Amino acid sequence: MPEVLDLTFFAFAIPAVIFAGISKGGFGSGAAFAATPLLALILEPGAAIGLMLPLLMLMDVTALKPFWRKWDTRSASYLIWGAVPGVAIGSLLYSFANPDVFRLLIGLIAVGFVAFRVARMKGLIRSAAQPMRGRMGVFWGAVAGFTSFISHAGGPPAAVYLLSRHLDKTTFQATTVISFWAINLMKFVPYSVLGIFTWQTAKADLLLIPFAVLGVWIGVHLHHKMSERLFFGFTYLFLLLTGTKLIWEGLT
Secondary structure (H helix, E strand, O other): OOOOOOHHHHHHHHHHHHHHHHHHHHOOOOOHHHHHHHHOOOOOHHHHHHHHHHHHHHHHHHHHOOOOOOOOHHHHHHHHHHHHHHHHHHHHHHHHOOHHHHHHHHHHHHHHHHHHHHHHHOOOOOOOOOOOOHHHHHHHHHHHHHHHHHHOOOHHHHHHHHHHOOOOHHHHHHHHHHHHHHHHHHHHHHHHHOOOOOHHHHHHHHHHHHHHHHHHHHHHHHOOOOOHHHHHHHHHHHHHHHHHHHHHHHHO
């Protein structure tokens, strides 16, 4: 974190937090992790994920009410239980890796997400004809737990499983809300033990709370109105640019 929360910090942080809130509130959380690559352009990776976790937890709670009990309980349970070992592996990796490793991982996850979505749009990857079984839900939950710990990027792996379940848009959204509410709670203690939270990130979080709530509110209202194609189109371009830059920085 910068010693002073200056104009440059808020110029990056406010749009990142609002964007994450919109995704959390109305678009399946898939693009919420875009906030982390953006913040990692101006902060150390650990500071970026430490800053975002309390705000993401607030977004989860804010989004619970409008989607309360609209989720698919079985699918959510598999993802949540699977996330436990994923979060544990992420905790171990964080203990040994340096910041450039995390820049590289965050960048690769961002670019990989874009590649995954483009492949789906081109028909190279199709939703499973039959719903995936529970053990596959646990597997993808583990992947989601790991990528969520590293860069709050659990949305894409969770989507691979949930898309196979052929849920309607609102059930899909509600299932991601309850799943990541639980997964983000799991991450809080390891983040605390590993020293990822600081007084400076806490101060920044307090200042950014209104923008987190605003983003979720906008997302909930756009859930039934805005084209997902338009929203995610901007997201993919943004992730491709920031992810590429982070990969370059991690390698050089």
